[in-house]
Amino acid sequence: MKDFITKFVQIKHHGRKIHGISYMPNKQEKVPVVIFSHGFNGTNSSFIMHSEYLATNGIGAYCFDFCGGSVNSKSDLKTSEMTIFTEKEDLCAVIDTIKNWENVDCNNIFLFGESQGGFVTALAAEEYAEEIKGVLLLFPAFCIADNWNERFPTLKSIPDKHELWGVTLGRQFFESIHGYHIFEHIGRFHKNVLIFHGDQDEIVALEYGKRAAALYPHADIEIFQGEGHGFSEVSNKRVAEMTCDFVKANS
Template identity: 70%
Template sequence: MTSYQKEIVKINHHGREIHGVSYMPTRKKKCPVVIFSHGFNGTNADFAMNSDFLAKNDVGAFCFDFCGGSIHSKSDLKTEEMSIFTEKEDLSAVMETIKNWGNVDSDNIFLFGGSQGGLVSSLVAEEYIEEIKGLLLLFPALCIAEDWNKRFPTLSVIPDIHELWGVRLGRIFFESIHDYDVFDHIGQFDKNVLIFHGDQDEIVPLEYGKKAEMLYPHARMEVFSGEGHGFSEAGNKKVAEMTYEFVKANI
């Protein structure tokens, strides 16, 4: 069991600050790193268990709060200012920062995204094909644009503020994905992709995971029986173990 150091890290970009937490093994050797991106209204704490598991096994981890990504976020911006594309900027800034750390093996950086963070991670992976070693997607919300375009089919019906699950979203969130086809913007990433999806997911239908699996040149989907959008403790433990195995197999 490797000892590791957990530290708060602040990253500034586009005039805003990201609150992040790094989990880095204390050994002298450079280590691979997994960057975790949380889902809608989540925080860095959502992947604390996964990060702890990796760091104890010689793999670094970094979790952060998307700016405006949650009512509990410790990063800047209001939820009304957040969009898929501000989150994309956040993750890119995290990537740019971490690849330069002295204790990180910059040839072995992995992205892991859950739900909305999975959509964001898949978009960022397309722009960092050379620099990202592998992509892990936990019930990725590849349906977001399609769902909202059905709800708000024209720009004129988009409200200034729309509340979803207690989170206030601004016009920017919906306008920025208007007429946006996610599947036109992913699938070029040619390294290995592992998709975790529950067969009882009522938020992101399994079909979206299957479509992504077909689109990527090297993707595999692991279907979790009985799991929904948000896994059980046993499901999450299996995801953590499979993430470690994926990293080991791809470095």
């Protein structure tokens, strides 16, 4: 018999549906849980290994597809309808749902965000500071607004649609972050934060991770030598182990 149970869980909010998978330890008592938020054009499957590792070690996990977050997403919305803030709505709906699950220790809910999902996770953590016990960020893409504001410096320069890495984004994605400065909106989350960042990241410069770590009152940054934007199998295993240790130390 497996140490954990996986289950498809659909969450509805704002007239749309989120597709997700829960990984829960096969035990009676309430357990801590980690909510995983994938990066740009990722899906819930980005965190299968992490979730199975946690569940085997007595920690629950929920991984989901952001609405419009990927060309492979099983959740609602087109990629051209997605923005940072629709993704934040998705994550907030997930938190609101999971904190009421019978087998979840609602005092020990943790957020884990990767890349763009890290940006979204950081925003949600500020709003849900009382409910969330700790935050883990994997090469969080705090550069997103800076990058696009440089590319489209005026509202007039924003196109109706723009393709990035095979993903079609709509005007509202860029308009919603026009003139947005992420470091003015994060850093007040007062519990522990752990940031993972590679020193060879060419998508999100390490400086963004370091600046975030300095901004939070209780944050550590773990720098992975030789890793870029997307870790090797060995480093991902280390991230899973450190996530498990972080949850146990903070529960």
